Amino acid sequence: MENVIEMRHITKVFPGIIANDDVTIELRKGEIHALLGENGAGKSTLMSVLFGLYQPEKGEILKNGHVVQINNPNDANNLGIGMVHQHFKLVHNFTVLENIVLGAEDTKHGFLYMKNARKKVEEISQRYNLKVDCDALISDITVGMQQRVEIIKMLYRDNEVLIFDEPTAVLTPQEIEELMQIMRDLAKEGKSILFITHKLNEIKEVADRCTVLRKGKYIGTIDVATTTKEEMSEMMVGRKINLTTEKTESHPTDDILVVKNLSVSKKGHKNPVNNISFSVRKGEIVCIAGIDGNGQTELVQAITGLMPILNGTILLNGKDITHASIRQRNVSGISHIPEDRHKHGLILDYPLSYNLVLQRYFEPQFSQHGFLKFEEIEKYSEKLIEQYDIRSGQGSKTIARSMSGGNQQKAIIAREIDKNPDCLIAVQPTRGLDVGAIEYIHKQIIRERDEGKAVLLVSLELDEVMNLSDRILVIYEGEIVGEFNPKEITVQELGLYMAGSKRGDTNEKAV
Amino acid sequence: MSDILFLFQQTMFFFIPLLIVALGGLFSERSGIINIALEGMMIIGAFAGIFFIHFFQQSMDPQICLLVALLIAGLSGTLFALFHAIASINMKADQTISGTALNMFAPAFCIFVARLVQQTQQVEFSNTFRITKVPVLGDIPFIGEFLFQNTYITNFLGILILVLSWLILYKTRFGLRLRSCGELPQAADSAGINVYKIRYAGTLISGFLAGMGGLIFIVPTSTNFNADVAGYGFLALAVLIFGQWKPWHIAGAAFFFGFMKTIASAGLPFLASLSIPNYFYKITPYVATLIVLAFTSKNSAAPRAEGEPFDKGKR
Ligand SMILES: Nc1ncnc2c1ncn2[C@@H]1O[C@H](COP(=O)(O)OP(=O)(O)OP(=O)(O)O)[C@@H](O)[C@H]1O
Ligand SMILES: [Mg+2]
Numbered sequence: 013m014e015n016v017i018e019m020r021h022i023t024k025v026f027p028g029i030i031a032n033d034d035v036t037i038e039l040r041k042g043e044i045h046a047l048l049g050e051n052g053a054g055k056s057t058l059m060s061v062l063f064g065l066y067q068p069e070k071g072e073i074l075k076n077g078h079v080v081q082i083n084n085p086n087d088a089n090n091l092g093i094g095m096v097h098q099h100f101k102l103v104h105n106f107t108v109l110e111n112i113v114l115g116a117e118d119t120k121h122g123f124l125y126m127k128n129a130r131k132k133v134e135e136i137s138q139r140y141n142l143k144v145d146c147d148a149l150i151s152d153i154t155v156g157m158q159q160r161v162e163i164i165k166m167l168y169r170d171n172e173v174l175i176f177d178e179p180t181a182v183l184t185p186q187e188i189e190e191l192m193q194i195m196r197d198l199a200k201e202g203k204s205i206l207f208i209t210h211k212l213n214e215i216k217e218v219a220d221r222c223t224v225l226r227k228g229k230y231i232g233t234i235d236v237a238t239t240t241k242e243e244m245s246e247m248m249v250g251r252k253i254n255l256t257t258e259k260t261e262s263h264p265t266d267d268i269l270v271v272k273n274l275s276v277s278k279k280g281h282k283n284p285v286n287n288i289s290f291s292v293r294k295g296e297i298v299c300i301a302g303i304d305g306n307g308q309t310e311l312v313q314a315i316t317g318l319m320p321i322l323n324g325t326i327l328l329n330g331k332d333i334t335h336a337s338i339r340q341r342n343v344s345g346i347s348h349i350p351e352d353r354h355k356h357g358l359i360l361d362y363p364l365s366y367n368l369v370l371q372r373y374f375e376p377q378f379s380q381h382g383f384l385k386f387e388e389i390e391k392y393s394e395k396l397i398e399q400y401d402i403r404s405g406q407g408s409k410t411i412a413r414s415m416s417g418g419n420q421q422k423a424i425i426a427r428e429i430d431k432n433p434d435c436l437i438a439v440q441p442t443r444g445l446d447v448g449a450i451e452y453i454h455k456q457i458i459r460e461r462d463e464g465k466a467v468l469l470v471s472l473e474l475d476e477v478m479n480l481s482d483r484i485l486v487i488y489e490g491e492i493v494g495e496f497n498p499k500e501i502t503v504q505e506l507g508l509y510m511a512g513s514k515r516g517d518t519n520e521k522a523v
Numbered sequence: 524m525s526d527i528l529f530l531f532q533q534t535m536f537f538f539i540p541l542l543i544v545a546l547g548g549l550f551s552e553r554s555g556i557i558n559i560a561l562e563g564m565m566i567i568g569a570f571a572g573i574f575f576i577h578f579f580q581q582s583m584d585p586q587i588c589l590l591v592a593l594l595i596a597g598l599s600g601t602l603f604a605l606f607h608a609i610a611s612i613n614m615k616a617d618q619t620i621s622g623t624a625l626n627m628f629a630p631a632f633c634i635f636v637a638r639l640v641q642q643t644q645q646v647e648f649s650n651t652f653r654i655t656k657v658p659v660l661g662d663i664p665f666i667g668e669f670l671f672q673n674t675y676i677t678n679f680l681g682i683l684i685l686v687l688s689w690l691i692l693y694k695t696r697f698g699l700r701l702r703s704c705g706e707l708p709q710a711a712d713s714a715g716i717n718v719y720k721i722r723y724a725g726t727l728i729s730g731f732l733a734g735m736g737g738l739i740f741i742v743p744t745s746t747n748f749n750a751d752v753a754g755y756g757f758l759a760l761a762v763l764i765f766g767q768w769k770p771w772h773i774a775g776a777a778f779f780f781g782f783m784k785t786i787a788s789a790g791l792p793f794l795a796s797l798s799i800p801n802y803f804y805k806i807t808p809y810v811a812t813l814i815v816l817a818f819t820s821k822n823s824a825a826p827r828a829e830g831e832p833f834d835k836g837k838r
């Protein structure tokens with residue numbers, strides 16, 4: 013079969029790290045080719061080289077058998093190569109249509125001419141079942157929708173090589189299902205797809221072949237149909253991985269976090285959180301399960317103080333923290349692994365070490381008479397980097413922005429867990445992490461529980477919900493519609509509650 | 524009636540230059556480059572323009588002379604803006620510092636050159652540019668009196684620039700690309716747009732408009748130029764912010780400030796009998812600026828990538 017793209021012996025070096033070390037990869041026409049590797053293995057870097065964002069130090073790229081020079085995304089576009097980035101590149105105050113045509117606009121008499129573009133976009137949406145509203149502003153549409161815009165952007169330019177960098181990390185299970193179908197359709201039409209993901213299930217489901225990278229090096233390319241998930245993960249990490257989590261029975265005791273009749277309002281909408289009551293006890297993991305957008309974000313932001321509440325009370329260790337400041341909540345024992353790591357988790361232009369002490373820099377350990385103790389901060393950050401295996405180019409000094417997505421996440425988790433909280437609130441803690449890291453994080457969360465912490469977990473992934481939780485609360489349209497023991501409910505049944513087609517009367521019991 | 528007419532025409536003297544300079548700021552900031560050097564660009568533009576008028580006024584038709592002077596003012600503003608562009612785009616300097624440096628340089632340079640050429644630092648000129656009455660249009664009742672009598676060609680130019688700016692920013696390919704560079708240059712870059720070029724264009728257009736605005740401010744309100752535009756460049760920045768980085772809002776904001784300025788310099792004829800001390804009128808524009816900015820800067824619509832040097836590798 014012919015190769016559309018060949019990347020031969022690519023080497024790309026960043027300060028302090030060889031992100032790609034002599035990597036070779038071949039993409040056949042019409043195939044879906046997965047790229048698998050740990051966080052920081054160099055997947056995004058390799059794809060950015062193909063898309064012309066980075067120039068490799070060594071190596072060459074072939075398109076249809078001819079050596080090509082890709083100096084910038086423009087060259088990539090001209091060669092029919094398009095990319096959906098791990099963090100989308102959409103202008104927030106432009107409409108969907110404006111974002112799609114940007115850089116490839118039609119004009120008539122010197123003015124923008126959108127009519128043909130609109131028609132073409134509508135054709136593409138029809139053909140691949142990618143519904144979008146051309147006139148909506150990017151800031152008003154969901155992440156899943158934004159991704160569709162990115163996909164249409166590629167198709168609008170008639171690209172035939174499509175790169176997807178972790179497209180599923182930000183999607184709900186339903187959206188993932190749809191995306192898989194879209195990818196299959198695209199491949200059937202003769203497009204060739206490079207697909208980065210950490211989820212072995214997804215690779216099994218759609219990919220034909222899979223190339224594995226480890227610490228920047230090429231490990232091998234395998235045929236997906238004849239390789240098991242265990243084999244793939246072993247190739248990627250270099251050791252055996254336990255894909256299911258083991259944990260003992262929980263023995264919860266006193267209430268740590270108590271939420272009573274909490275409501276949050278939103279201008280022009282019904283209350284995203286409506287009269288919710290529940291508690292999380294010492295030594296248990298309570299999971300809020302639900303489809304994205306049913307009030308999870310608002311609930312967590314209300315508890316952590318990021319969002320004002322309408323009414324209700326929040327108690328931590330029996331103390332009323334309803335109106336406490338964020339700092340007060342932090343120091344009185346709440347840890348928060350936020351949903352949006354860029355917005356609420358990190359200061360992207362600060363070095364890693366500062367990010368690791370963001371909520372603690374004022375403690376005597378890290379400052380004295382109002383001056384920071386840089387050595388202590390450095391020492392502490394080295395400790396966390398070591399302990400949590402946070403990989404980056406320059407250790408403590410690495411600017412957070414330059415770190416790989418998964419390692420940014422690990423940094424946040426390290427910071428929040430090491431704060432030794434009474435109550436750990438984790439929203440999608442393993443989003444974008446590789447299987448090895450997930451295994452590690454899950455172990456940490458269970459250890460926290462066993463040490464007598466209260467853990468509130470919000471996850472969209474049912475596997476994670478079923479594996480980790482001791483108690484499941486299902487949230488639907490801002491209300492808790494059921495409370496379950498994970499051992500006594502099936503995934504299917506849980507799905508029905510999450511979709512709102514079933515409703516339990518367990519709401520009272522949850523208090 | 525004649526009071527209102529008087530206030531209106533006075534307001535135009537302040538409104539038009541503020542509008543043009545703020546629109547200049549708009550082009551630069553929408554492309555992602557903070558332009559605090561508007562003041563300096565105005566000074567350079569006014570200086571070059573007035574110098575030209577000073578020497579060639581006698582030998583030319585006044586309107587032609589003014590038009591050529593405007594062109595010269597614009598071009599020297601552009602040249603001056605080139606320094607800002609090189610510093611902030613190629614050398615990735617801090618844009619506020621680069622702008623401040625230019626602001627300090629401009630008046631000093633003008634005084635130096637003026638003294639070199641003619642001993643005194645003031646450059647004299649005589650105002651022969653007023654149009655008493657536009658033929659035909661000036662005869663329309665009411666409207667004619669307001670818009671087409673005792674006016675300057677620059678008033679029409681200002682309105683033309685406003686309309687053009689809006690068209691360019693929102694209706695052309697260049698405008699779409701310019702705005703994308705100010706919001707998320709990475710998006711523009713991955714769509715194959717040359718962010719550096721666009722930012723150059725934005726900054727240079729800004730210099731052209733600010734330079735021209737400087738001359739437009741001086742011509743109707745003075746008879747000499749003394750290396751100073753009375754902080755109008757900074758007021759234009761306030762107009763830009765109050766106008767939320769949008770052309771029509773900027774026009775509204777510029778009119779508001781222009782009116783305030785008129786009150787400051789002329790007082791309100793209706794209130795003459797109250798004998799309010801002059802100082803109160805004088806501080807109104809500045810107090811208004813403070814109040815307005817305090818209330819509007821909260822829901823700021825500033826371009827998101829403004830002030831950030833573009834870094835290709837940034838993720
Ligand atoms: N622009 C950059 N400057 C400096 N270092 C960088 C830059 N981009 C990537 N790196 C480093 O190169 C390594 C590879 O990063 P890359 O983003 O390719 O990893 P990845 O395989 O995509 O990981 P993840 O699964 O977490 O997204 C990381 O250690 C990262 O810190
Ligand atoms: Mg990546």
